[in-house]
Amino acid sequence: MGDLHAPFSGSWFEPARPSAPWDTTEHSFNTLMEHYERLVFSDDPDHDFPKLDTFMGFDLKLKAMTSAYMELMAAINQLNLLNVEAATAAFAEADLTSLELEPAKDRAESDWPQVIDTNIVEMQRSEAYLSAKSEYVTCLTRFQKQYRALLESFQEYNHMPTLSEYEDLSKTVHELKRDIWAMKKQQS
Amino acid sequence: MGNEEAAIMNQAIWDIGDVADYSSKVQSGIDNLIDITDADIVVGGSPKDSVFTVDKVTLYKYRAITGAEDSQQEPILITYSLFGRYSMLDLQTDRSVVRNLLLKGHTVYIVDWGNPNKSDRWLSYDDYVGRYLSDCVDHICGAHNLEKISIFGVCEGGTFAACYAALNPDKVGSLILAVTPVDFHADQASPEPAKRGYLSAMMQKLGRQQLSDMIDAYGCLPGHLSGAVFREMTLMDSLKKYGVDLVDSVSGTKESALNFLRMEKWLLDRPHHPAEAAKQWLIDFYHENKLVQGTFEVNGEAILLQNLCMPVLNIFAKHDHIVPPAASKALRDQVPSDCHYSELELRAGHIGAFVSRNANAAISEAISNWIPALTRAPASTATSQAHSLDQRSA
Numbered sequence: 001m002g003d004l005h006a007p008f009s010g011s012w013f014e015p016a017r018p019s020a021p022w023d024t025t026e027h028s029f030n031t032l033m034e035h036y037e038r039l040v041f042s043d044d045p046d047h048d049f050p051k052l053d054t055f056m057g058f059d060l061k062l063k064a065m066t067s068a069y070m071e072l073m074a075a076i077n078q079l080n081l082l083n084v085e086a087a088t089a090a091f092a093e094a095d096l097t098s099l100e101l102e103p104a105k106d107r108a109e110s111d112w113p114q115v116i117d118t119n120i121v122e123m124q125r126s127e128a129y130l131s132a133k134s135e136y137v138t139c140l141t142r143f144q145k146q147y148r149a150l151l152e153s154f155q156e157y158n159h160m161p162t163l164s165e166y167e168d169l170s171k172t173v174h175e176l177k178r179d180i181w182a183m184k185k186q187q188s
Numbered sequence: 189m190g191n192e193e194a195a196i197m198n199q200a201i202w203d204i205g206d207v208a209d210y211s212s213k214v215q216s217g218i219d220n221l222i223d224i225t226d227a228d229i230v231v232g233g234s235p236k237d238s239v240f241t242v243d244k245v246t247l248y249k250y251r252a253i254t255g256a257e258d259s260q261q262e263p264i265l266i267t268y269s270l271f272g273r274y275s276m277l278d279l280q281t282d283r284s285v286v287r288n289l290l291l292k293g294h295t296v297y298i299v300d301w302g303n304p305n306k307s308d309r310w311l312s313y314d315d316y317v318g319r320y321l322s323d324c325v326d327h328i329c330g331a332h333n334l335e336k337i338s339i340f341g342v343c344e345g346g347t348f349a350a351c352y353a354a355l356n357p358d359k360v361g362s363l364i365l366a367v368t369p370v371d372f373h374a375d376q377a378s379p380e381p382a383k384r385g386y387l388s389a390m391m392q393k394l395g396r397q398q399l400s401d402m403i404d405a406y407g408c409l410p411g412h413l414s415g416a417v418f419r420e421m422t423l424m425d426s427l428k429k430y431g432v433d434l435v436d437s438v439s440g441t442k443e444s445a446l447n448f449l450r451m452e453k454w455l456l457d458r459p460h461h462p463a464e465a466a467k468q469w470l471i472d473f474y475h476e477n478k479l480v481q482g483t484f485e486v487n488g489e490a491i492l493l494q495n496l497c498m499p500v501l502n503i504f505a506k507h508d509h510i511v512p513p514a515a516s517k518a519l520r521d522q523v524p525s526d527c528h529y530s531e532l533e534l535r536a537g538h539i540g541a542f543v544s545r546n547a548n549a550a551i552s553e554a555i556s557n558w559i560p561a562l563t564r565a566p567a568s569t570a571t572s573q574a575h576s577l578d579q580r581s582a
Contacts, residue, residue: 083423117424122381124421130393137394137402144405163407167309174310177243181319 058153065146072143075136082132086123090115216439223442229449231457232275234286236298240327244302245320247327250290259293261559262338262361263328266298267321269344270461271414273454274298276542277342280450283543288552294559295332299324299345304462306407312464317351318487325352325359336361338559343367343511343538344469347479350519351486354495361560363496366503366551367538369511370493371480371518372473378514385512386421391474399470409466411458421509451543480522493522501558503532503541503551510538530558 090112123129152162240247266286268274277298278286289296299321304311328337336359341349346368353360373392375385391399403409419426429437437448461469468484478484484491500523504516513533523529532554534540536547 113424113428117422118382120423121386124386125381125384125389130389133390134393134398137398141398141402141405145401148405163306166306167407170307171310173307178315178319 058150058157061146061150061153065143065150068139068143068146072136072139075132075139078132079129079136082123082129083120086119087116089119210435213435213439217435217437217445220438220440220442220445224445224449229446229453231280231450231454232273232278233281234278234284234290239297239331240324242320242323244304244308245324246300246302247324248298248300250286250296250298252293252295253287253290256291257293259295260562261294261556262334262336262562263295263297263332264289264338264340264364264555264559265324265328266296267339267341267345267348268299268301269342270301270304270316270465271344271411271458273457273459274300276454276539279454279543280447283545283548285542285548285552285555288549289556292552292556294556297324297328301459304408304460306460309407309463311462313348313351313468313484314487316465317348317355321348321352322356325356329359334562335359338362338364340364340366340555341368342542343369347469347473350479350493350496351484351491353498354491354493355486355489357495357497360498362499362501362558364501364503364555364558365516365519367505367508367511367516367541368502368519369473369515370522371477371515373477374514374518375512378512382509383512383514385510385515387417387510388474388512388515391470394475396471396475399475400467403463403466403470406463408463409461409470411460414461415456415458418510480518493519494524496523497527499528499530499558499560501530501532501554503534503554505534505536505538505541505547507536507540508538 148163152164154160155162235251236248237251238246239249266274266277268276278284281287286296286298301316301320325337325339329335338361339349339353341347341364343366346365347370349363350365350368350370353363372388375383376388376392378384406413438445472478472484476483479491480493482490482492482494500519502516502519504511504513506513508516517531520529520531532550534547534550536544541547541551
């Protein structure tokens with residue numbers, strides 16, 4: 001039995017026949033999807049695709065935001081990993097078999113949290129953690145920028161003011177307020 | 189029954205008792221949470237009146253307390269940080285620096301920076317120090333017919349106060365700073381990791397552009413983001429507080445549960461920090477350490493700590509994980525040699541300095557003693573009033 005999910009891939013065992021119109025349509029569609037996927041799912045994050053029209057502008061922003069979100073999640077996981085490593089390091093080194101029940105309980109209530117806390121505090125000042133934090137900030141910023149760009153596209157297409165436009169306006173108002181304050185001070 | 193069996197039985201009995209205790213606490217905690225309403229959790233409840241407003245900033249004057257001591261000292265203006273609410277200084281009746289000062293007869297003003305939103309993103313130190321704080325001081329001086337008043341700044345509010353005092357030394361009778369960073373890199377030389385501030389290490393690791401881009405992306409420094417960083421710095425405490433310790437915190441008497449809930453209400457109420465001022469705080473101060481270098485400017489004027497010629501009381505907390513003592517103590521080497529400068533070290537943390545009973549009482553007493561008399565007392569009097577403090581020789 002042929003692969004039901006790939007009806008056009010097993011034609012080698014069938015006798016040659018003239019192309020049917022639906023074959024051509026399917027082929028064209030597949031080709032189109034192939035090109036589309038090549039464009040939209042390109043692995044090159046630095047490539048600045050031309051924003052050709054409304055759809056593509058929105059589409060690429062959505063893609064960029066999704067990509068930034070994945071990177072942000074990876075950065076958060078890295079930070080969590082370092083925290084968990086620091087928190088469990090003390091347990092990894094301890095010989096739990098030699099501990100009696102009651103003293104172990106006491107330790108769990110007093111010493112262990114302190115040991116974990118000390119480990120985490122030290123780890124948070126390490127180069128590895130600070131680098132991971134730096135990566136997190138970069139990813140967080142990229143995600144927020146892409147998220148904002150996507151929303152601003154939506155706002156523009158729907159006749160709504162964007163945050164960037166609002167910032168322009170608020171800057172003007174802020175400068176005016178400062179000028180008025182300075183003039184009042186001069187007069188008094 | 190053998191010894192081994194007896195030990196197991198004893199352990200089992202102990203465990204059952206433990207579970208019963210825990211169950212009782214859970215019941216008590218649930219009863220408290222059902223009984224307590226949000227309106228019961230009052231933070232910053234000392235009566236006060238709005239006496240001046242500009243933009244979102246409000247200057248409050250606290251009402252005098254009947255039966256308070258008689259004081260003939262300068263009014264005091266309190267400036268808090270933009271990262272939290274001023275109500276920390278008046279958390280509850282028995283843990284209130286404000287109330288303690290009122291009981292000693294002081295005239296107390298406080299600045300409420302309001303709720304900055306994205307329309308305030310352009311506000312910078314030029315505005316907070318050069319306009320808002322300046323207007324508040326002028327208003328108080330005008331209301332009392334005075335040339336100068338005392339200013340008490342906390343954390344970033346202390347940096348505001350120090351900048352203002354450096355620019356306007358003639359208007360500040362005395363300056364009191366609490367948990368205020370001055371040399372933002374001073375702690376990084378400590379060999380003990382725990383004494384090296386996390387914020388300083390992180391801000392030095394991040395690039396200027398990186399920090400600027402992050403703030404621009406949000407249009408502010410969101411309160412939830414700064415809150416998350418503060419929680420991250422005490423990760424285990426945060427996990428325990430909302431985990432194993434939670435039952436203890438909300439159980440017991442209603443008043444003890446309210447103590448916990450008031451603190452939590454304050455902690456979770458973090459305003460957004462306006463973008464431009466946040467850039468100055470994180471980049472100019474934390475990343476580039478401009479305050480001690482004398483290169484930080486407000487309205488084009490350099491802030492020179494050498495101009496702090498008024499009596500200065502510098503309060504810091506020994507266990508402060510946000511502003512390590514070294515970052516505050518650095519002020520000692522920045523003020524002019526003839527400045528009457530004193531230090532008070534509290535055995536508390538950044539917030540505990542204001543809310544723990546002992547530290548709260550100590551800080552109030554020290555501030556009260558430091559405020560000069562209305563008829564300008566000679567500097568030597570101010571020194572003798574602060575005899576309990578670690579006085580630096582002039």
